[in-house]
Amino acid sequence: MDKGKIINIINEKYAPLNDECKLKFARNSKVLTLKKGxxxxxxxxxxxxxxxxxxxxxxxxxxxxxxxxxxxxxxxxDFICAINSFFQKIPSPHYIEVLEETLLLxxxxxxxxxxxxxxxxxxxxxNKVATKTMLKLQARIVSMQFQSAEQKYQNxxxxxxxxxQRVPLTHIASFIGITLETLxxxxxxxxxx
Numbered sequence: 001m002d003k004g005k006i007i008n009i010i011n012e013k014y015a016p017l018n019d020e021c022k023l024k025f026a027r028n029s030k031v032l033t034l035k036k037g038x039x040x041x042x043x044x045x046x047x048x049x050x051x052x053x054x055x056x057x058x059x060x061x062x063x064x065x066x067x068x069x070x071x072x073x074x075x076x077x078d079f080i081c082a083i084n085s086f087f088q089k090i091p092s093p094h095y096i097e098v099l100e101e102t103l104l105l106x107x108x109x110x111x112x113x114x115x116x117x118x119x120x121x122x123x124x125x126x127n128k129v130a131t132k133t134m135l136k137l138q139a140r141i142v143s144m145q146f147q148s149a150e151q152k153y154q155n156x157x158x159x160x161x162x163x164x165q166r167v168p169l170t171h172i173a174s175f176i177g178i179t180l181e182t183l184x185x186x187x188x189x190x191x192x193x
Contacts, residue, residue, distance in 0.1 A: 003031055006054050006105045013077050015125040021115065025122070028111035034098045040080075041096040046089065047082035048109040056102025057166055061174070062094045070175040073167065075160060079129050099167055144177050152176040153186050 003026040011017050017025065034040070034056075041047045043063065051058070053074050060072035060080065071094060074080035082092035086109055115122040143152050156163060156176055163172060164187075173183040 001031070001054060001103060003029060003105065006031065006052065009054065009077065010052060010105075010125070014128045015121055017119070017121045017125065021119040021122055024118070025107070025115060028115065029105050029107045032104050032106055034102045034104070036098060036100050038098045038102075039095055040098065041082040041085070041092050041094070043093060043095055044091045045082075045085070047085040047092050048089075049106050050079055050081040050086060050109070050112060051096075052079050052105040052107075053077070054103040054105065056104070057099040058096055058102060058104075059099055059167070059171060059175075060094050060096050061171075068170075068174065070171045073160065073163070073171075073175065075166075079133075083133070099171075149176070149178045149182050150186050150189075152178065153183065 004022070007017070007022050007025050007029075011022065032051075040049075040051060040058065041060075051074075053076055055076060057073065057075045058080050059070050059074070060082070061068055061070045063069075072080065080096060082094065082096060084090055085092035112122075112126060116126050117123075139155075143155055147155070153172075153176060156172060169183055169187075170180055173180045176183075
């Protein structure tokens with residue numbers, strides 16, 4: 001898929017951009033096709049890139065005491081970046097890994113800032129992306145604090161109906177803050193219903 005088509009998807013899903021802005025956005029971005037398991041960002045790396053997923057999926061995760069803890073999922077039409085590194089210009093505390101063959105659009109922080117300064121519509125786009133991210137994070141915090149393991153699992157299925165076919169169960173369990181054994185029990189209960 002070419003950059004123009006990808007930018008038209010972003011245009012439809014997030015904010016309308018004029019033709020001149022789309023052209024500059026395309027000029028300052030690149031399309032990547034990655035294989036399952038490819039790493040976009042490593043812990044300790046300074047990352048100034050944001051990624052829009054056209055097809056496929058990715059996750060952000062931490063390594064803590066040898067344990068892999070999933071912190072974020074991104075699927076088609078989602079943006080993902082090493083948020084701390086991207087905005088604070090510090091080494092990333094986490095990794096971003098592709099979970100299946102993935103087609104994405106990569107844009108640098110500098111180009112995003114230039115486009116935001118030059119085009120009000122692009123600034124609206126970045127604000128929508130930031131707002132969507134904050135709302136997802138807020139929902140996740142509420143879920144982690146106040147919901148049972150079963151409710152957390154139900155919520156992730158509502159948000160991402162195909163997640164169990166696309167993401168290993170260990171990552172799902174980690175993301176919702178339960179053990180794989182607990183997730184297996186919940187899934188077994190639901191298969192009987």
